[in-house]
Amino acid sequence: MMRVLLVNPPRYQGVSVIREERCEVTERYSILEPYSLLQIASLLRADQHKVSLLDLNGLDMGYSALKEKIERSKPEAIIFRFTPTTFDHDLETAKIAKEMSPEIRTAGLCWTLHTLGPQVMKEAPALDAYVTGEYEVASPRLINSWEQGEEQSPGVLTRAGYGGDVEPLKDYDSLPLPAYDLLPNLDPYFVTAPAGQPFSILYTSKGCPYKCSFCTVAGTPLKMKSSQKIIEELRYLKDNYSLRTASFFDETFTFNRKRTEEVCKLLKEEDLDIKWYCNTRAHLVDKELLQMMRSAGCRGISFGIESGSQKILDTVGKNIKIDEAKEAIKWAKEAKIKTFCSFILGLPGENWETIAETMRFVKETLPNSAQFNVAVPYPGTKLYDDLYGEDAPQADFRLLYQDSAVTGTEELTPEDLNQAREAAYRALYSSGRWWGSNIKHVFSEPSDFDLAFRYALKIVNNFVFHKMKDAH
Structure with missing residues (x-):
């Protein structure tokens, strides 16, 4: 079992950010819950990992809240999403984690840049892994690999190299319900x-x-x-x-x-x-x-x-x-x-x-x-x-x-x-x-x-x- 913290980074210059697959953009007038992170959470729970979530964007909180969360929960791994236009801002998530504890493993998700994996890793020195494959399959396998002491995993680019293509999800119905219970409520969200x-x-x-x-x-x-x-x-x-x-x-x-x-x-x-x-x-x-x-x-x-x-x-x-x-x-x-x-x-x-x-x-x-x-x-x-x-x-x-x-x-x-x-x-x-x-x-x-x-x-x-x- 690993302690995993899932993070939706803060808003960018006061503007809400959508970090969901094809919609990785700043968006002043919509606040969406981090659905993909909730889905990853339910999958990690199915593998018996201890999972927590911090939606800084939804709650309109800054990075000080992340530092407090890391101090309290002492995660062994952090998974977060980032976008091209908020890249440096979002990558503070990994930087802060490493500054607080170099042992914390950091993994990022961004669909828009998945063809630029080497460039992303070069420009994000605090990032241990970039999930470029289907996140529903690649993210749980990455955490399981880290738990077993392995440095490579399918669908993921790590400092040890690319782990090869990940087998795509065949049955979309097989996914468990997203871990909505990790959200205090749905109050912040609207489109x-x-x-x-x-x-x-x-x-x-x-x-x-x-x-x-x-x-x-x-x-x-x-x-x-x-x-x-x-x-x-x-x-x-x-x-x-x-x-x-x-x-x-x-x-x-x-x-x-x-x-x-x-x-x-x-x-x-x-x-x-x-x-x-x-x-x-x-x-x-x-x-x-x-x-x-x-x-x-x-x-x-x-x-x-x-x-x-x-x-x-x-x-x-x-x-x-x-x-x-x-x-x-x-x-x-x-x-x-x-x-x-x-x-x-x-x-x-x-x-x-x-x-x-x-x-x-x-x-x-x-x-x-x-x-x-x-x-x-x-x-x-x-x-x-x-x-x-x-x-x-x-x-x-x-x-x-x-x-x-x-x-x-x-x-x-x-x-x-x-x-x-x-x-x-x-x-x-x-x-x-x-x-x-x-x-x-x-x-x-x-x-x-x-x-x-x-x-x-x-x-x-x-x-x-x-x-x-x-x-x-």
Whole structure:
């Protein structure tokens, strides 16, 4: 048995940080529980290790709390998550641990940089191990290896070298429930605005077979939990934490239509009274399915539209048609499901005309909310390889913010893209038709008034005072 401390590092310059797989970003207006660490905790417990958790981000605590925790619990190993843009800040976790006791083993997780393992280890001297493989399998095996006095483990890069590829998890249903009991409560957590709490995220599937050139999870194996397993987790959260709102954090929740139908059916049969949100692709919904989702508690759906230009979508391998995206938004709004659409400015081939096409798409479809990010060449993506190749100088991963461009296109500079992003938000937030559409929705759905009011305050604060920085 080893004493293991799991750490979600503090907020960065006062801004909350999401440290979850494809979403390793600063995010001013969402505070998510460290789901992946809770999952690791339950797996380590199954192997009889003594596990504790410190969510410094969620509790808005600084590194002094980590020092106190280490002093009290005297962990033998610490596992924490980090992101590219908060790298040096997050790595203080390992540095502090080593300063307090050089015998503490330190391991870090960051999906975005998993193809840059040697660079990460070189720039993080206090890190003993970097988990680059599937964390549900690689993390427990690492702790078991350390317990047995071994220096290498599959799916992990250590000072002794890479332990080889780890065998992927075959049965996603085999995972135990995340160790939610390690959280004092769900009070700190919310997405977009603090409404509808208690709130939690859940993974009901992971991976995406589609191969969008800009995405860090493109072409990864798809693993899905059964509808019964999903309901089991929701029931646990309802019974123990009075859960009101859940966000299915999957890349593509509706990938399997039959499973989506089963989840909806069971949610109604169980009468859990939980409102939920999900992410998916616009061509994987239809009018009937959306109405079924609404009747089962779905109140919001996020579509990764990316661009209003078919040329751009085809260039990046999005595998979707503009008309499909328009229909999906229309059907969702008819079902009284709020629509959240994300767009990326600066994908290959972008120019002022394609940006104009995107804005025309937004003005025509009027989603309830829109995010405008700049294209980011994340390591391991086709976009990264196309931009940098083997010999070209690479962008500092610490600068890979979705709100500040590090690269342009043939016709647009990074400065152009930053200006286009700000202009896109200005055009949206000054649109009387857009505000009118949202006000009409609130009148038809009075239960959304609190969320709508808080969201409006967020818009004013974010756009006027923060210029959309750390907002996605």
